[in-house]
Amino acid sequence: MRQRYDFGYFLSEGFHSIFTHGFMSFAAVCMIVCCLLIMGSFTLVAVNAENMFSDLEAENQFTAFIDESIPQEEARALQDDIEAVPNVARAEFVTKEEAQADFEADYEGNPLFEGLPSTVYRDRFHIYLDDISQLTETEEAVKEVAGVADTQSAPEIAEGFTVIRNIAGAVAVILVVILLAVSLFIIANTIKLATFNRREEIAIMKMCGATNAFVRWPFVFEGLILGLVGAVAAFFLQWGIYVLVGRAISGEDTISLITVLPFQPMALRVLGVFVLTGFVIGAGGSVLAIRKFLQV
């Protein structure tokens, strides 16, 4: 006798079951929401931090002084040679007069440096890097460029940033992985708990001559629906929380040191990941949870 699979029936059974086991379904959805929120919030904080770090890095640079014997026009022409050096993102020419003006502005009111002759300053390039961790190598390479007399940088700061970024990245990855593992565990646990008192129901179904597949399908749909509902709820909550926290930060951050990424551009990706995770967790969790009960 061939089994007839009526997916409309399975879907409607799965859907019904959600209401029949109202509290259990509610609990499962809540757990899914909680776990997605935890993971989501984390990943978003990490993405923002990463973004901030790369912003800060963009401001990391060193200075290359040009030989005093080279006239200003020729010096300016060195820009192409310098930008050709690997890992140099951009070089910015600064004349000795500009440099003097900058310096004096920084030390304004400090009588010490007043009236230093402009000749002691030299033409220079501010050189911005792609990867701050290769600062030393790049500095050496720039020194090799004909016309560059000397370079000056603060390697400790660069190194500091690299270390902090690496560590922060590692901590974030570890936390997200732990949270993911914990969340999966929590959800699996919840679904197991929620289906625990359906052991008898399943046993009765099997006694009526139902095949395993026939018993399982409604659970799959139930899981999918719960996962979807959880994912969508988590998505909107995540959005709300993100916007609120972002607003709070902007309010606090009067000097706009921190730029919070806008949510919209990430929205679709977040929703996609949430829904996919919800589906996998919901359906997979239900099926795994009832597997043992099917041995009747």
Place this chain on the structure above:
Amino acid sequence: MRQRYDFGYFLSEGFHSIFTHGFMSFAAVCMIVCCLLIMGSFTLVAVNAENMFSDLEAENQFTAFIDESIPQEEARALQDDIEAVPNVARAEFVTKEEAQADFEADYEGNPLFEGLPSTVYRDRFHIYLDDISQLTETEEAVKEVAGVADTQSAPEIAEGFTVIRNIAGAVAVILVVILLAVSLFIIANTIKLATFNRREEIAIMKMCGATNAFVRWPFVFEGLILGLVGAVAAFFLQWGIYVLVGRAISGEDTISLITVLPFQPMALRVLGVFVLTGFVIGAGGSVLAIRKFLQV
């Protein structure tokens, strides 16, 4: 008829019940462990970050230049006056010769400043602050001190640190609060799920003439034991994770920019908080969960 309360009996019933409902108990303990771990890890990361920030802040300072007309010995004597200013943590005297040596070391190899006469430098104090956010006020106050000619600071950096610290602090607090709320919710949910199929058991007990208190007490003990077990397990796991992560960071952080606080001094406090939370969550959760079932 007075009810006799035999707590030994309640305790043994609660204990038994843990094994009788083995999977449920296991699930509840796991959830408690998960939640405590999430909260604990977070709080520990936050504590470390806070500690690091205050380290960085300790290096925030400004410089007060002493009037050139004042001889060095008198200048050095101003230290007490300066340290008396509110919010000044510590003042450090630097003679003009030392200042020149420092300056030249910083700009070593830069022919620009070679041979600047030592007289252009002035005696100075490096002043360290308690609270970096009050930099401007403190600077004004120090300027009022007789003998101080001028001060010099980099207010943007100070402000930047303040903002970052505030935001990081706020984000940490928000995350910990959210995690706490989510954890409580998860645990309450779990206990409710775990006790859901004891509805009938409780109804039968009530039908036998048991009072609410008689039914409830074993649940209280069960909850306390589960909470305790969860807390202790979470504590050791937390310890292990902390040490491992700390070791990983030290390995990465070759220039020892980041100091990971040792776990031992915090251990007792962590254990205390965990056990207390475990007790409250376990016992409170059970009692709340069965409350509805008692209306029979």
Place this chain on the structure above:
Amino acid sequence: MIRLIDIQKSYDNGTKALKGVNLRIDDGEFVFLVGPSGSGKSTIIKLITAEIAPSGGRLMVNGYNLNNIRPRQVPFMRRTLGVIFQDFRLIEKKTVKENLTFAMRAVGASPREIRKRVPYVLELVGLDQKGDRMPSQLSGGEQQRVAIARALVNNPKMIIADEPTGNLDPMRSLEIMMLLERINELGTTLLVVTHEKELVNRFSKRVVAIENGRIISDETGGYYNNETTI
């Protein structure tokens, strides 16, 4: 003493299970309650045990007025009753002995009393060998006997039995009934719901017949309403 005065009971879905029942059972009586399936017998039992509340009428059980009993008084009222439920209601996660022990603990019995009483009652129902089994490890009839044992274990003032012999073979049924009769002779009031015509006729007791939520006959002397029998 039980007194039902014009008791009505409608369930949430609108079913009128009892439509004005008047019944008085005095201390020391032995009463059979008979009637077809769905006539309202278990509903009367559930009202007496305060498991459900009446929709109308007045209800007194062993001196407690169930119309306005305070929730914290209910356990004490229940301790005057030993109830055998139609669906047994054993605690699935406790052994037979633990089920009985719990029932005694719940009313505040001392460990000493429990150690003496439990084996005695188990022997009465023929389960002395099976005290350490879980309910799921017993046959239907054995579970029913555990339910009977639990009702007896606290020596209650009154025993209420809802089909106590539905799963028992005729010999066991007779044994249990004779046991209940003996207990009644020692002063315990008995209200027994049953379908077993033979038993009802064998014991010449008061028989209350209910049909469709109304009492249709109430006579003493081993009488089982003829119109509804085979």
Place this chain on the structure above:
Amino acid sequence: MIRLIDIQKSYDNGTKALKGVNLRIDDGEFVFLVGPSGSGKSTIIKLITAEIAPSGGRLMVNGYNLNNIRPRQVPFMRRTLGVIFQDFRLIEKKTVKENLTFAMRAVGASPREIRKRVPYVLELVGLDQKGDRMPSQLSGGEQQRVAIARALVNNPKMIIADEPTGNLDPMRSLEIMMLLERINELGTTLLVVTHEKELVNRFSKRVVAIENGRIISDETGGYYNNETTI
């Protein structure tokens, strides 16, 4: 056709419930299985439905050899049986109608068949008014009748009934038995466990008596082993 050859059954805790049972029930037979509480009747039923596996001996049910049946074949074997369980086993979260519908769906019946068959069977057991109730909203006897209806609904080759009338009044019991007899006359095999001496004697059928895990008599003609009766 059922064939038990020297069947032994020991439960996990060591209880020897069956100690070598030989029983052959041919297609179209009507067999009563009687015996005292705990004698092993339900154990035989559970073996036939493949709910438990025998510890020894050979077991054949409707052409399936249960000694080495593949797990995926079990549902198809079960579809040849309609089983009335001693503890009803209704799905608590489905209404009466849904319980029957599920049983039909599970064997692949079409919605059309279901719409025709379910009300018909409900009427047979006298529950046409209560199709939309949850099992918990029914009296004991009504739940038992739902269990009976579910066993009938798929028109199985064989009906196995474990005390199908334990919670029913004598008139209902007789009705159900007469219904089962009629079904048997249409070709369905019947195995009925019962304690009701009167019913067994009224229908002159084959009676298998079991005691203490062994078959002690197997005779045709309305016989209820005299030594164990009242």
